[in-house]
Amino acid sequence: MNSKKIILLMGVIGLFIMSSCSNDFLDKQPISSLTPESYLRAETDLASYNIKMFEDFQVFQTEGNPFAQDNGTDVMASRGYENKFVPGQWKVPQGGSEWYFNQIYSCNYFLQNVLPRFKANTLTGDPAQIKHDIGEMYLIRAMVYFRKLKFFGDFPIIKTTLPDNKAILTAASKRAPQNEVARFIIADLDSAILLMKPTAPDGARNRLSQPCAQLMKSRVALYEATWLKYFKGTAFVPNGAGWPGATKDYNASYKFPSGSIDTEIDYFLTQAMASAKIVADATPLVSNNMVIQQSTTDPVNPYCAMFSDIDMSKFSEVLFWRRYDLALGVTNGIAAEIGKGNSGRGFTRGFVESFVMANGLPIYAPGSGYAGDDSIQLVRKDRDGRLQLFLKQPKQLNILYRSPLGTHSTPVEPYPDILNVLGNADYPTGYANRKGLNYDEALCGNGKSYEGEIVFRAVEAYLNYMEASYEKTGILDADAQKYWKAIRTRANVDPDYQKTIDATDLSKEAANNWSVYSGGVMVDKTLYNIRRERMCELLAEGFRDQDLRRWRSMDQMITTPYHIEGFKLWGPMKNWYAPGTLTYGIGDASTVSSPLVSLYLRTYEKTTTSLVYGGYKWAMAHYLQPLPIQQFLITTDDGKDVTKSPLYQNPGWPTTPNVGATF
Numbered sequence: 001m002n003s004k005k006i007i008l009l010m011g012v013i014g015l016f017i018m019s020s021c022s023n024d025f026l027d028k029q030p031i032s033s034l035t036p037e038s039y040l041r042a043e044t045d046l047a048s049y050n051i052k053m054f055e056d057f058q059v060f061q062t063e064g065n066p067f068a069q070d071n072g073t074d075v076m077a078s079r080g081y082e083n084k085f086v087p088g089q090w091k092v093p094q095g096g097s098e099w100y101f102n103q104i105y106s107c108n109y110f111l112q113n114v115l116p117r118f119k120a121n122t123l124t125g126d127p128a129q130i131k132h133d134i135g136e137m138y139l140i141r142a143m144v145y146f147r148k149l150k151f152f153g154d155f156p157i158i159k160t161t162l163p164d165n166k167a168i169l170t171a172a173s174k175r176a177p178q179n180e181v182a183r184f185i186i187a188d189l190d191s192a193i194l195l196m197k198p199t200a201p202d203g204a205r206n207r208l209s210q211p212c213a214q215l216m217k218s219r220v221a222l223y224e225a226t227w228l229k230y231f232k233g234t235a236f237v238p239n240g241a242g243w244p245g246a247t248k249d250y251n252a253s254y255k256f257p258s259g260s261i262d263t264e265i266d267y268f269l270t271q272a273m274a275s276a277k278i279v280a281d282a283t284p285l286v287s288n289n290m291v292i293q294q295s296t297t298d299p300v301n302p303y304c305a306m307f308s309d310i311d312m313s314k315f316s317e318v319l320f321w322r323r324y325d326l327a328l329g330v331t332n333g334i335a336a337e338i339g340k341g342n343s344g345r346g347f348t349r350g351f352v353e354s355f356v357m358a359n360g361l362p363i364y365a366p367g368s369g370y371a372g373d374d375s376i377q378l379v380r381k382d383r384d385g386r387l388q389l390f391l392k393q394p395k396q397l398n399i400l401y402r403s404p405l406g407t408h409s410t411p412v413e414p415y416p417d418i419l420n421v422l423g424n425a426d427y428p429t430g431y432a433n434r435k436g437l438n439y440d441e442a443l444c445g446n447g448k449s450y451e452g453e454i455v456f457r458a459v460e461a462y463l464n465y466m467e468a469s470y471e472k473t474g475i476l477d478a479d480a481q482k483y484w485k486a487i488r489t490r491a492n493v494d495p496d497y498q499k500t501i502d503a504t505d506l507s508k509e510a511a512n513n514w515s516v517y518s519g520g521v522m523v524d525k526t527l528y529n530i531r532r533e534r535m536c537e538l539l540a541e542g543f544r545d546q547d548l549r550r551w552r553s554m555d556q557m558i559t560t561p562y563h564i565e566g567f568k569l570w571g572p573m574k575n576w577y578a579p580g581t582l583t584y585g586i587g588d589a590s591t592v593s594s595p596l597v598s599l600y601l602r603t604y605e606k607t608t609t610s611l612v613y614g615g616y617k618w619a620m621a622h623y624l625q626p627l628p629i630q631q632f633l634i635t636t637d638d639g640k641d642v643t644k645s646p647l648y649q650n651p652g653w654p655t656t657p658n659v660g661a662t663f
Helices: 003-009 043-056 102-119 127-152 166-171 178-195 210-230 261-282 334-339 349-354 376-380 385-390 459-473 478-490 497-503 525-537 544-550 572-576 629-633
Strands: 076-078 318-322 345-347 453-457
Touching: 043 102, 043 127, 102 127, 127 178, 127 210, 178 210, 178 261, 210 261, 210 318, 210 453, 210 459, 210 544, 261 459, 261 478, 349 525, 376 385, 385 525, 453 459, 459 478, 459 525, 478 497, 478 525, 497 525, 525 544
Parallel strands: none
Antiparallel strands: 076 345, 318 453
């Protein structure tokens, strides 16, 4: 295998990114004449390069409907099950996967060219803005690397662009321990914090800012701290039993920079707390008046509008968001998708039942006032305000402002179409998400929505601090208490979180909520309720999968399968469907699951031939993705013997393609 193919591995994409950095640059000289000598020497070039990273390389990875990203967890499900919950079905790929470096190369190209010019004071433009642009690139690189860390754990740390030399590229493929990758990310974020402005330079928060870097730092540090804590002693952390990194000379004698894994955990928790506190103390939460608009005279609810406005700069809690523009043809399909079945993704029964009542009591607690689940209206009654606001109910109005442009609108919320198998209009669990709904029909054309999309929201800092401080000290300090009460008050839930903790029965919660567990063992009630708060506040925003992984919250399914359920179909709600349409027990012709199995709709258990008919199962290896075999082969001398590669496979995954995990 020649070095040209190694170049593809390392993501060397030439000067492509420079050729597309800004339209106005094209007016200066032909693309063919762009060279390092004539580019990235002015502040405007730096800014356009960064902005193009957002657009062309999907740095923030919110493809499609951002409110469908919790799919494939215990809180959200689609019509099709996830292979990761069928041990043996998720297999080692020959090629492809997320093991690529083009985004990293683009970040390194910028920094490698710009930093020397910055130090030599040869860049033209506003010095403060130049510093901000450089800081922004450090933040972008940190975000790109964090995505790699979540997928693969140990990962090569590459700080510069690399020449077309096989030996150099192969050596650069060496995987750094995951905690070292996290430290590298934090170092980038520290640079970003030092260089960036406290407010976005565009004035609308469509550019990154210092608080974004601080929030990202708390996210990364909390992730790594909890990963190290809950995987301690296993093959998933350095020096744990069976850690594959020890099979390579360059990692065989690894020592934690802080001295031990315990001090490493403490280091990351300290970093998470400090950076989260800065953001939380500086950023008030958006208010919630608990109004679900059903007429044009109803007052706007700022909390709901924050997730669907076309201009999110008005909301203090939104630190960074993506703007869309119909006139420029920069659109998304969010409004139409939320108006229907949320891209064919529905909330699970377990998720819905995890929300407490407005009085702070779990639904099973004596005196809770829970009205039951014979209808969606009853499910929502007197519950946590977030469930009331964001769980759809039939006959609610989805459109208040009519427009002929809304060719794909759903003006009135229908009864959940659990029989539709067409995808976007499907209601696979019967429970549907309302977060992100915009009442303007003009946004509901076919892919013509231009409502904004949140990337960083400050409430995460509140939640990160609460969790990090409790994990570090075992108590809720004054700041954690303040943040928790603020979140619950905004959610229209009794702010007395201790009331909820005291009434929590973990054995009942465990029937529905995976975050009761870490490593197959129940956590304490306070920590579980901190996790519950995070789940409820960040519903449908794409955090659930990474949280479950860092908490090691799926071990219990290795021995005890979990059944994904939706609403209570076999009760009064069965009358929503025409006679004869709800069929079961007739093989592949069955349209729903049998009431003899459960009164609740089991989306994946309609036929006994389904691979998850017996429930979701888990394999330890599935906490990380496997490295594709191609990467081993192109980093060997002969292109055949994978053992000669500097790479090592992730725990439980073989080095043979198209084979499932071994444990």
